[in-house]
Amino acid sequence: MRVLSISFHPMWDDAVGVGMPSIFLGQHAFVDAGHRVRFLYPGRDNRKYEYQGVELHQFRFRWPVASPRHRWLHRITAKIYTWAFLPAAFTAAYRSARDMRPDVIYGHFYPAAPVAWLLARLLRMPNVTRMYGTFLHAWLSPWWKRILKFEEALAFRIPCAYLIMTNDGTRGDDCAHALGTPAHRFKFWRNGIDKSVYQPDVDVDAFKRALEIPATDRIVMSITRLVEWKGVHRLIAALPAVLDQFPGVTAIIVGDGDERRRLESMARDLGVASKVRFVGAIPHSQTPEYMNAADVFVSLYRVSNVGNPLLEALCCGRCIVTLSNGATPKLIEHGVTGILVDEGRLDELPRALIDVLRDGEKRRRLAAAARRYAVEHLQTWPERTAMEIRLIEDLVREQGRRLGR
DSSP, rough: EEEEEEESSSSTTTTTEEEHHHHHHHHHHHHTTTOOOEEEESSSSSEEEETTTEEEEHHHOOOOOOOSSSSHHHHHHHHHHHHHHHHHHHHHHHHHHHHHHHHHEEEEEEHHHHHHHHHHHHTOOEEEESSSSOOGGGGGGSSSGGGGHHHHHHHSSSSEEEEEEEEEEOOHHHHHHHHHHGGGGEEEEOOOGGGOOOOOOOOOHHHHHHTOOOOTOOOEESOOOOOGOOOHHHHHHHHHHHHHHHHSEEEEEEEETTHHHHHHHHHHHHTTTGEEEEEEOOOOHHHHHHHHHEEEEOOOSSSSSOOOHHHHHHHTOEEEEEOOOOTHHHOOOOOTTTTEEEEGGGGGHHHHHHHHHHHHHHHHHHHHHHHHHHHHHHOOOOHHHHHHHHHHEEEEEEEEHTOOO
């Protein structure tokens, strides 16, 4: 089977081995199953190479987008970027399809959904829309607000064999129902996890020495891309109050992004820079060392916190402090598998952190319950991707029968 994927975002950065695991692992699973995969995405230049069996084709697409610091200018230029992406992506995908002759076409993220549909209709083959969460739920009501998010709403309405949506707590199932996505075509699946991330024997003392963290300090960990909606600024804002009551703590910020300079400046302005370690992006292979060294894992996203870092924190049996937004309370039970803070009461965040930092017994109890939940309820990546591969293999076989192939 030949799979052509068109994406609005890159799959993986092979130079440093970091990226979005749910994209890479989903695509690589098809390769492991004996299928051919070609992944197209925009970049500064045309480039073709292979990464662990996946054919990566970067097509040249440049369009200026203003910094998120200029909110409205950023929104306008980002919307123009999305529309400009359509003809560029379709041209690159059409050329690639003529060479590859795919059996199925994927559109990853909402801007690529209409590209995949149009190309699939032209070539008479099935298309699949793949979305990794959504910001649309807050824009569903009243109905006219959907116009402001037209491009994303359109992805739920674009004809496709299947719309596969990551269950990341952003209530994509409610969006699909509200926008009329046929139930039999909608697959709402949570990401898998690499359960080998659980490594309880990590040498925490050596880890602290490498990062010049006092041996007696507790570690509060954040692992995420440094973009505004991921909410790392909320953690830094809470640190002065935390350190005032519990000075023996260091926050480690793992990840990189547009917000890094602002966050570093914020830490300096608040007088907590000596208690924050910005380590940048790390290869996913190093995640176990960082995650298992944490005393407390913090996730403070807007919309929802049910992302892979939180799932991995559960798997590693960490004490979790997160926000009670989106579908996060369906995953984290307050006081049992973690601590939930109301997003509208962020003034309570310092107290929640101080409480678990001071109370070792409570921290261990929450961590143990988190670990039990992960063992009993979370799928591995092979289990999750096997579901998708079977679905698409059956789809292609049925298409072949209809066309007499």
